[in-house]
Amino acid sequence: MMPNYPKRFPFAHLPTPIEKMERLTEFLHGPTLLIKRDDQTGLAGGGNKARKLEFLVAEAIAQGCDHLVTVGAPQSNHCRQTAAAAARAGLGCSLIFKGKQGEGLAGNLLDGLLGAHLYWTEEDETAAVMHRVLSQLSIMGRKPYAIPLGGSTVVGTAGYVLAMQELMGQLTSQNINVDVIVHATGSGGTQAGMVLGARLWLSGEHLWGQRQQTRRGYVHAGGRLGHGHGRPLGLRAVQRHGSRHRER
Numbered sequence: 001m002m003p004n005y006p007k008r009f010p011f012a013h014l015p016t017p018i019e020k021m022e023r024l025t026e027f028l029h030g031p032t033l034l035i036k037r038d039d040q041t042g043l044a045g046g047g048n049k050a051r052k053l054e055f056l057v058a059e060a061i062a063q064g065c066d067h068l069v070t071v072g073a074p075q076s077n078h079c080r081q082t083a084a085a086a087a088r089a090g091l092g093c094s095l096i097f098k099g100k101q102g103e104g105l106a107g108n109l110l111d112g113l114l115g116a117h118l119y120w121t122e123e124d125e126t127a128a129v130m131h132r133v134l135s136q137l138s139i140m141g142r143k144p145y146a147i148p149l150g151g152s153t154v155v156g157t158a159g160y161v162l163a164m165q166e167l168m169g170q171l172t173s174q175n176i177n178v179d180v181i182v183h184a185t186g187s188g189g190t191q192a193g194m195v196l197g198a199r200l201w202l203s204g205e206h207l208w209g210q211r212q213q214t215r216r217g218y219v220h221a222g223g224r225l226g227h228g229h230g231r232p233l234g235l236r237a238v239q240r241h242g243s244r245h246r247e248r
């Protein structure tokens, strides 16, 4: 079954290759480890957010928006990729960072170079600053498009449903069998898309989402997407946090 994907602005470098991690496999004395190189999705340095942003930017343009606004940690991959996606699509961009200006300068150095406006705030004021930036842009005659933390909306999640379709095609054509797929999880959109994609196309494999920091929001977006396509979720996904894990 093919889902009805939302509109997509295709700027990511896809498909990303699958490589064998021979030296790590040998070092650990197995099991055989493979990696899907989603660090090579393009824009400003690659990473998982490029896939979500293809759908988010397409929706922004379809809604007549001309400016992306989002939020993240000072070194946020999501913010850096949003700034790059905005530049690629000819949109403005405002980024709201949780933290103090100058703290943890890293990937965010690029954000300014990519033309984004940067705002800094304490964590519990993020929503208020987001609201203020959106209002100011509207007053200035711009039409902003708000992207929540990590781009984890139903539309953004479609990026990882598509990624699972891509992965399934590669595994089949390269005659590779995998038992477990492990991925990082934070705001949850990647996991939600992968759970839905696995439900649609894979059989028998287990998904392990290795949690970073956030504590909620996981399968919700994918569940809504799944219901939208008439297909409820039922796959066993495991969220791991350090030595603890929870099954859903």
Ligand SMILES: Cc1ncc(COP(=O)(O)O)c(C=O)c1O
Residues within 6 Å of the ligand: 047, 048, 077, 078, 150, 152, 184, 185, 186, 187, 188, 189, 190, 191
């Ligand atoms: C490189 C990378 N992979 C995976 C994730 C997790 O993605 P998500 O926020 O969709 O759970 C993040 C989140 O920050 C990330 O930066």
